[in-house]
Amino acid sequence: MRTILSIFAAGAIPLSALATGQTPAATDPKLVAMLEAKDANGKAVVSPEERTYFMGLNDHLRELLNRAVQQEVITSPQHLHSLLALQLRPQKMDLLLQNNCVLCHSDPEVQSGEDLFSSAPASHDSPAYMNLKDVVEDVHFRSGLSCAGCHGGDPTAQLGHNFVKEWPEKERAHNRAWVVQFCARCHSDPTFMHQFNPSLPTDQLAKFKDSPHGITLLVKRDDRAPQCISCHGVHGIRPAKDPQSKVYAQRVPETCGTCHANPKVMSGFTRPDGSPLPTNQLAEYRLSVHGQALLARGDLGAPACNDCHGNHAASPPGVAIVSRSCSTCHSANVSLFDGSKHKQAFDAHSWPECSKCHGEHAIKKTNDSMLATGPGGLCGDCHRQSAKNNPECVMTADYFRKTIHEMSETRDKVTKISDNLAAKGLDVEAINNQLTELNDALKKSRTYVHSFSRNTFQQTAAPGEEAIQKSKTLVTKARSEYKFRQIGLAASIASIGLLMLAIYLKLRQLEK
Amino acid sequence: MQSIDNPTVESSSQKKEPERGAGETASGALRAWLDRRYQLTPLFDFLSHKQVPLGVHWMGWYYLGGITMFFFMVQVVTGVLLLMYYQPGEATAYESIHFLTTKVPFGWLIRSIHSWSAHLMIISLLLHMFSTMMLKAYRPPREVTWVSGYLLFLLTMGFGFSGYLLPWNKLAYFATTVGTNIVRSVPVLGNWLLEVLRGGQDVSINTLYRFFAAHVVILPLAFVAFIGLHLLLIQRQGMAPPLGEKVAPRGMRFFPSFALRDLLLWLACLMVLAALAVFLPYGPGIPGMDWELGDKADPLAPAYPGIKPEWYFLWEYQLLKEFPPHLFGLEGPQLCLFVIGILFVIWALIPWIDRRAYRDKPSPAFSDLGWAAILFLTYLTLMGWDVGAHHDAEQLTSMQEVARVCAWWTLAAGAVVILVRSWRFGHRWFILTGAALLQVILHGLIGVSYLLAGLISFVLAAIAILVLLYFRRSGADAAIST
Numbered sequence: 002m003r004t005i006l007s008i009f010a011a012g013a014i015p016l017s018a019l020a021t022g023q024t025p026a027a028t029d030p031k032l033v034a035m036l037e038a039k040d041a042n043g044k045a046v047v048s049p050e051e052r053t054y055f056m057g058l059n060d061h062l063r064e065l066l067n068r069a070v071q072q073e074v075i076t077s078p079q080h081l082h083s084l085l086a087l088q089l090r091p092q093k094m095d096l097l098l099q100n101n102c103v104l105c106h107s108d109p110e111v112q113s114g115e116d117l118f119s120s121a122p123a124s125h126d127s128p129a130y131m132n133l134k135d136v137v138e139d140v141h142f143r144s145g146l147s148c149a150g151c152h153g154g155d156p157t158a159q160l161g162h163n164f165v166k167e168w169p170e171k172e173r174a175h176n177r178a179w180v181v182q183f184c185a186r187c188h189s190d191p192t193f194m195h196q197f198n199p200s201l202p203t204d205q206l207a208k209f210k211d212s213p214h215g216i217t218l219l220v221k222r223d224d225r226a227p228q229c230i231s232c233h234g235v236h237g238i239r240p241a242k243d244p245q246s247k248v249y250a251q252r253v254p255e256t257c258g259t260c261h262a263n264p265k266v267m268s269g270f271t272r273p274d275g276s277p278l279p280t281n282q283l284a285e286y287r288l289s290v291h292g293q294a295l296l297a298r299g300d301l302g303a304p305a306c307n308d309c310h311g312n313h314a315a316s317p318p319g320v321a322i323v324s325r326s327c328s329t330c331h332s333a334n335v336s337l338f339d340g341s342k343h344k345q346a347f348d349a350h351s352w353p354e355c356s357k358c359h360g361e362h363a364i365k366k367t368n369d370s371m372l373a374t375g376p377g378g379l380c381g382d383c384h385r386q387s388a389k390n391n392p393e394c395v396m397t398a399d400y401f402r403k404t405i406h407e408m409s410e411t412r413d414k415v416t417k418i419s420d421n422l423a424a425k426g427l428d429v430e431a432i433n434n435q436l437t438e439l440n441d442a443l444k445k446s447r448t449y450v451h452s453f454s455r456n457t458f459q460q461t462a463a464p465g466e467e468a469i470q471k472s473k474t475l476v477t478k479a480r481s482e483y484k485f486r487q488i489g490l491a492a493s494i495a496s497i498g499l500l501m502l503a504i505y506l507k508l509r510q511l512e513k
Numbered sequence: 514m515q516s517i518d519n520p521t522v523e524s525s526s527q528k529k530e531p532e533r534g535a536g537e538t539a540s541g542a543l544r545a546w547l548d549r550r551y552q553l554t555p556l557f558d559f560l561s562h563k564q565v566p567l568g569v570h571w572m573g574w575y576y577l578g579g580i581t582m583f584f585f586m587v588q589v590v591t592g593v594l595l596l597m598y599y600q601p602g603e604a605t606a607y608e609s610i611h612f613l614t615t616k617v618p619f620g621w622l623i624r625s626i627h628s629w630s631a632h633l634m635i636i637s638l639l640l641h642m643f644s645t646m647m648l649k650a651y652r653p654p655r656e657v658t659w660v661s662g663y664l665l666f667l668l669t670m671g672f673g674f675s676g677y678l679l680p681w682n683k684l685a686y687f688a689t690t691v692g693t694n695i696v697r698s699v700p701v702l703g704n705w706l707l708e709v710l711r712g713g714q715d716v717s718i719n720t721l722y723r724f725f726a727a728h729v730v731i732l733p734l735a736f737v738a739f740i741g742l743h744l745l746l747i748q749r750q751g752m753a754p755p756l757g758e759k760v761a762p763r764g765m766r767f768f769p770s771f772a773l774r775d776l777l778l779w780l781a782c783l784m785v786l787a788a789l790a791v792f793l794p795y796g797p798g799i800p801g802m803d804w805e806l807g808d809k810a811d812p813l814a815p816a817y818p819g820i821k822p823e824w825y826f827l828w829e830y831q832l833l834k835e836f837p838p839h840l841f842g843l844e845g846p847q848l849c850l851f852v853i854g855i856l857f858v859i860w861a862l863i864p865w866i867d868r869r870a871y872r873d874k875p876s877p878a879f880s881d882l883g884w885a886a887i888l889f890l891t892y893l894t895l896m897g898w899d900v901g902a903h904h905d906a907e908q909l910t911s912m913q914e915v916a917r918v919c920a921w922w923t924l925a926a927g928a929v930v931i932l933v934r935s936w937r938f939g940h941r942w943f944i945l946t947g948a949a950l951l952q953v954i955l956h957g958l959i960g961v962s963y964l965l966a967g968l969i970s971f972v973l974a975a976i977a978i979l980v981l982l983y984f985r986r987s988g989a990d991a992a993i994s995t
Contacts, residue, residue, distance in 0.1 A: 426625065426794025428615035490791045494784050501780045508773045 029067040038078035046078035051085035059091060065098035074101055080108045083120060083133065093137055100156045102148035107133050118236075135237025138245075144197050151183070178219055180228040181209060205229075208314035225266050232256055251295055253305035258283035272317075282306075285363035304330065324354040331355075337451040350387065358383075369409065372402035372450065397455045404458075405450075408443040408465045412436060415472045427479045435472035439465050564764030565771045566754040574648060575752055575771075576778050577641035582740070583779040584634035587786065588672075591627040592729065599679070601725040603718040606681035607809040614806065625790035628804045631673060632796075633786070635825050638669055646863065646883045649870040650753035656864035658746040661739050663861050668736045673823055675728040678721060686810035687820045689724075690716045695833065698846035717812065756875060800898060801827055827897030828890045829853060834897075835963035860886075877942035878978075884934070885945035888927050892953050895919035913960055920957020924950060944981070948974035 036055065038046045047055075058066070069075040075084070084107065089097060097103060105111060107118040109125060118133040119125045136142060141150055149156045153165035167186060169179050185206040187193050194203050209215040217226035232248055239246035247256045260266045262283040270278040286292040286306070294303035309318060309326040318326045328335035338344060338354060347354055358371070358379055374381040380398045388394060415436055423429045442465025449461040548554050565575060598617060600609040613620035642662065645651060651659035678689045693716060696706045712719030765771050795805040801824035822830050832853065836845035843851075859866065869876035901918025902910040927950045934940035948970040955966035 424795070425792075426614075426621050430615060486791050490787055493787050497780050497784050497787075501777055504773055504777055504780070508770065508777075511769055511773075 027067075028063060029070050032067060032070045032081075035070065035075075035078040035081045047082045047085060050088075051082060054085055054088050058094070062091060062094055062098065065095070069098060069104060074104045074108075076108055077110050080110065083107060083109070086120060087134065087137060089137060093143070096142065096145060096147070097137060100147045102152075102154065102156050103133075103136060130235035130237070132237060135234075139236055139238050140240050141238060150187075175224065176222070177224050177228050178222065180230055181206060181215075181219070184229045205313040208312075212311070212314045213316050225260070227260060231260075248307075250301050250305050251299070253307055254283055254286055254292065254296070257306045282362045285361075289360075289362060289364045290366045291364060323356050327355040333448050334451045337449060337457075338453075341451065341453040343453050346388070367447070369402060369405050369447075372398050372405070374398045374402075397453070400455060401446075401450050401458060404462050404466070405443065405446055408439060408446065408462070408469065411469045411472070412439050412443060415439075415476060418476050422476070422479045422483070425483055427483055429479065432472055432475045432479065435468045435475060439468035439472065442466075442468060560768050561766075563748070563751065563767035565752050565767055567763045567765055572765075574641075574644040576775060577637055577644055578747070579775045580778060580782060581634055581637045581641050583782055584630045584637060585736070585740070587630040587783075588627065588634065589733070591623050591630065594623045595627060596729065601679070601721055603681075603721075606679065606721060607806070610680045611806060621794055622790055624804075625794040626786055628796065629786055629789045629793075631676065632802055632824075633782070635669060635673065638666055639825075642666055643883060643887065645753075647880055648753065649756050649867065649876060649879065651864040652753070652756075652867070652870040652873065653864070655746070655750060655753055658743060658750070659864050660861060661743045661746065665736065665739050665743060668732055668739065670825065671732050672728065672736070673825065675724040675732065677823060678716075678724045679728060680804075680806060681721060681810045682806050683808045683810055683814070683817075684820070686716060686812070687816045688822055689720065690816070691820060691830075692822055692826070693720070695829075695846065695850070698844060698850050700847060715812065756870070756873065799824070821897065824894065824898070828893035831893040831897035837964075840964075877940060878945070880934075880940065881942045881945045884930055885949040888923060888930070888946060888949040888953070891926060892919055892923040892949075892957070895922055916957040920953045923953045923957070927953070944974050944977045 036047050036052060040046050045052075055063075055066075066075070070081075075081055084097070084104075087094075087097075103118060106116055109117060109119070112118075114126055115128050115131065117125050117127045118131050118136055119127050120133045122129055122131050141147075147156050148154070151165075152168060154163045167179070167183050169176075173179070188201075189203050189206045191203045194201055210219060214226050217223045218228055234247050239249075241248045243249060244251070246252065261278075262280050264280045267278050267280050272278055287296060291303050294300040295305055307315065308329065310316060324335045324338065335355070344354075347357065359365075359367070371379040373379070374384070374395045376382070381395075384391065384394055384398075415432065419429045419432045419436065422432070442462060446458060446462045446465060449458045452458060544553070544557075595613070598609055598613040598620065600606065610624070614624050615621075645659065645662065674689075674692060678685045693707060693710050696710055697703045699706055708714065710720070710723070711717070712723050796803045800819070800821045821827065833846055833849050836849040838845050840848050863879065865871070867876050867879045870879060896915060896919045899910070899915055900922065901915045927946065931943060931946060934943075951973065952963075952966045952970040955961040955969060956963045959966075961969070
């Protein structure tokens with residue numbers, strides 16, 4: 002409907018009338034001609050929607066368009082069509098029309114290949130980073146920095162490529178180390194950055210330099226290592242909070258995986274122990290509890306690669322600091338572990354704390370069977386191997402498992418019974434209150450397993466065990482109430498039935 | 514007190530009070546005592562001679578009015594009990610019902626019986642109305658009885674609509690928002706009517722106060738007045754004898770035979786009510802027939818999908834959905850309200866439209882109209898219920914798929930209706946039933962839009978009726994000329 006209206010609106014207003022001064026901002030005749038131009042097939046180059054968009058532009062923007070046409074920065078109907086097709090908001094259109102760099106480099110009559118910005122780069126043999134739609138969304142462009150902000154030159158001048166001295170004239174594509182220094186000209190300058198985003202850190206270069214990525218790129222001069230544009234993009238850089246940004250939480254795994262899931266790129270890189278660096282992290286992460294939460298459920302609180310490894314200082318968390326990464330979110334578990342007997346044992350074996358039991362990238366949702374002491378159980382297997390199957394430990398683990406299992410089973414069972422009783426119209430509020438208590442105790446107990454202490458665990462589980470007893474009593478009471486209702490109904494039906502029988506007999510007697 | 518106000522009357526009556534005779538029973542004495550004061554003998558005579566006509570049709574249809582009245586009485590009794598705990602108000606309405614159903618002894622039973630009885634009352638009322646329609650009991654001299662019954666039907670709908678909001682829960686809130694929004698489409702007065710109904714632009718606590726006043730005062734007063742008129746007319750004129758017979762060939766004494774049978778049925782209904790209230794305290798779980806309290810109304814919360822009105826409003830709800838936003842320069846809902854209005858007026862005026870029944874002759878066309886109306890309502894209600902839709906909320910079902918399933922069900926029902934009418938009752942007039950089924954086929958099975966299907970069916974039915982009338986007229990002329 003909107004399209005039909007716009008076609009109607011565009012058709013109803015003769016564009017030639019614009020040139021006659023009937024509107025506040027007179028339109029240049031050349032511009033009018035471009036708006037009305039037709040291609041070889043007789044089809045309008047500028048579509049009705051684009052013409053409607055043009056009609057809605059304010060005087061200032063029309064004046065800028067007039068000027069661009071007069072100065073021959075916009076030279077053809079096709080060029081005008083590519084600009085109007087963007088349908089930009091006035092502020093952005095203003096920035097675009099005052100930027101002769103983009104205007105000139107988006108003209109297919111003048112530019113080609115890697116110098117041409119186009120809405121469909123592939124169709125002009127331009128590289129993907131020369132996408133006109135992306136450049137107008139770039140955070141730098143939106144802040145008014147434009148092309149000259151990085152490349153140098155004067156965006157208001159008609160010609161001239163007065164590049165900044167840091168811009169490498171040659172070997173730009175092969176030796177990428179220059180990119181880091183180039184971006185850092187501004188991003189490491191707190192005074193400059195304060196003008197645009199006072200909360201943005203300016204220590205990215207310092208962090209990067211000491212990171213494995215930075216060392217590989219800057220010291221080992223290995224171009225496979227990433228630099229700024231590898232993760233942030235080139236002309237379409239967006240803030241990290243923008244869902245379309247390459248470093249938006251949900252896109253981070255994919256961005257890191259561009260290299261880390263590519264065996265070709267990663268070949269030759271090794272772990273500290275000399276083993277080859279694996280490339281299955283992304284696949285494992287996607288199936289993990291964290292990956293499912295972030296990618297499938299859209300839970301932005303779930304960690305992506307950078308939450309454990311860091312951003313610009315990205316590095317593998319060493320054995321000693323694994324639990325520090327995990328404690329960012331799972332602080333209670335880590336704190337309990339630190340106070341447990343296991344802490345010393347793990348340190349003695351140099352085991353990476355959390356990941357020893359839970360894994361690294363393929364962390365699965367925990368389940369109570371992990372506490373099993375028999376063959377195949379996590380506790381049992383490890384203890385048989387490394388702790389000589391200490392009977393006290395086995396008893397403790399069995400107690401943990403039995404208590405948690407009982408709480409979990411009772412919760413599920415009573416929840417079903419409660420729903421069933423509620424459907425029968427019984428008051429289950431008290432039962433549900435006990436279920437809440439039980440659920441809380443169960444959650445806490447599962448956490449307190451990490452204390453590996455029977456006494457500490459017992460204190461946490463006690464309210465849950467109490468809730469089990471109370472909920473069972475309440476269920477019995479509710480069932481009795483339902484039985485009472487059924488008996489009451491039977492008695493009522495019997496009484497009414499007797500009354501009916503009496504009436505029936507009286508009726509027969511009367512009708513005889 | 515009486516002696517102070519009217520000592521003369523008191524003293525004269527005392528003087529005339531005769532001694533009770535040796536053989537006189539206590540009830541006889543009481544009757545004589547009352548008769549001397551209120552002259553009840555003519556009334557007793559009238560009632561003792563009153564007869565219920567026994568004709569060719571099933572006797573059961575005569576009990577439906579009484580059953581409806583029984584459910585109304587249950588509503589009054591349980592309603593008064595509910596009133597003892599219910600407190601209208603933003604912070605009290607939901608809470609008081611929650612308290613009543615969970616903490617008050619037998620509170621759950623009272624609410625459950627009130628809700629079940631409301632639905633059963635509407636079912637028995639619909640059966641009563643359609644049986645009256647099929648038996649042509651509306652024919653003279655009982656036109657006003659029909660109209661008063663029709664007004665009672667409208668008032669019952671009002672009871673249902675106003676009572677639905679009173680628990681102030683989420684479902685009721687949104688259903689009332691959708692329901693009241695319909696009056697916005699009334700030409701010129703729409704916005705004003707909406708404000709009157711809601712007590713403001715939106716459904717708020719003011720709406721609850723209004724609905725409460727309507728549910729417990731205005732509607733009951735009007736209902737009692739019309740039920741009084743309805744009963745008075747029935748007592749005065751008696752029940753309608755079978756068509757074509759001014760006086761029934763035989764009859765059953767109203768007192769005690771019919772009245773005791775009535776009582777037996779009422780007790781049976783009470784049994785059913787009690788059993789339903791205990792085993793299904795929140796209704797059968799069908800959308801539009803479910804009164805689980807759920808969450809409290811929250812005007813700021815977003816509406817959730819699947820909100821449906823009570824089952825007896827579903828056909829109107831579905832019809833509204835079948836109208837496009839704009840049609841013939843009018844808004845779709847406006848036009849839909851106009852169509853519904855016309856249908857309601859036609860239904861009210863049937864005693865005057867049905868000229869053959871007016872002359873006490875069989876009118877098969879109007880029997881057919883009744884069945885066509887039932888099939889029309891069935892198809893819309895089934896669609897409103899989303900019969901045939903996937904139960905999995907994530908798997909959306911297309912409207913056409915739902916319409917197809919509903920069409921098959923309606924066609925099956927239509928086939929049964931036609932066969933039974935044809936074989937059992939020898940009916941031969943099926944034009945309107947056929948038109949209703951044709952619309953179902955065109956819309957549900959072929960995919961023609963509902964309104965276009967309706968228009969095609971209506972035009973074809975009109976042509977068929979005109980052709981029939983033309984041939985009848987020609988036949989009659991030929992018979993006269995020969």
